[in-house]
Amino acid sequence: MLNIFGANKKTASKNVAKERLKLVLITDRIKASDPMIELLKADIMEVISKYVEIGEDEVDLSINNEDLESGEGASTLSATIPIKSFKSRI
C-alpha cells in the first residue's frame, strides 16, 4: 500500500531486517554449535540406555524453530529414540 507520508512504522524495512536477522541468527547459532548437540546426544543415550535398550543408530536429536516464524514460542529440542526392549531391572 502506498503511503505518501513516508514509511509506515509497521512495515518500515528496518523492522523487517531486524525480524529476519533474529530468525536467521537463531538457526545459524544452533548450527554453529553442532558439536554441542553431539555431546548432548551421547549423554542422553547413556542415561536412557540404563533403563531401555535403544536403537543407537536411529536416534535423532534436533532443535526446531518452527513456532518462531509466527513470532511466538521458543526453540524446542526434540529427540526420537527407538526402543528395542525394556531392561528388566529391580
Next chain:
Amino acid sequence: MSEVIVITSGKGGVGKTTTSANIGTGLAMLDKKVVLLDADIGLRNLDVILGLENRIVYDVVDVIEGKCTYKKALIKDKKNPNLFLLPAAQTRDKDSVTPEQMKELCNELREEFDFVLIDCPAGIENGFKIAIAGADRALVVTTPEVSAVRDADRIIGLLGASDIRSPQLIINRIRFDMVKREEMMAIEDVEEILAIDVIGVIPDDEAIIISANKGEPAVLDKESSAGLSFLDVSRRIAGEEVPFRDLNLKEGFLSNLKKLFKGK
C-alpha cells in the same frame, strides 16, 4: 602496556582496511607508537589506503621466513613518525604463515610498539585464524545491513571460542537520514542483535572514498564526520572516555536554521 588488536568482520567490503588505517593513524596522532600489520596475504590493500604502496621492499612473509628482520620490512608513514606499516605479501597465499608464527611475530612487535593493529582478511577460514592468533583484543566491523550483521554474528561466535577477550563492535557506514526514516537499522538495533559493546559508530561519508583516492586516511581531515568518529574510536582504544557524537548534528543545524527564519 602494549596491546595487539585484530580488526575483523567476516563479510568483505564493510570497511576493515579503512577502519584499520584510520584507527591506526588516529592512535599515532595521540602519540602512541603504532604498527599496522596487513594480514590479508595475497590481497594486500592497507598500503594503498595509507599511500605507501611504492615504498614496499619486504613483506610479512619475508619476515616470517627469516629473509629479513621485521625492522627492515617496516615502512614509516609519510607524515606521522609514530606510524609504521608491515605490509602483506601480494604474490603468496595465506598458508605461507601459520598461527604460531603469527603469534610469535605479534609478541616481537609488542616489545617495540604501544599498539599492534592487525587488518584481518574477510572470511572465516585459515586467513582469519592466522590473523587472530596473536591478538589480545578484537574489533568487529559491520554495516547496518542484514548480510554484514549476520556474518559479524558468526565471527563473534568464533572469537568466543578463542582466547580473545570480549570483542567490541564498530558500526560503519551508517546513514542517519535512513535511520530516521526507519529504512536502516539503528545503532541500538544492531547492538541488540549482536549483543556486544559498541566502541564506534562511523557515518557514511564520501570523504572516505576521497581520502582513499589520495592515500591519506580521513582521520587526518578535521572536516570529515567519519574521520572525527574514527578519532573518537582511537581515543576510546587508548583508554579515554569519549561520549558518542550526536551525528544528527547536520539535520539539527538545518532545522534550527529553519526555526530561526520562521522566527520561532
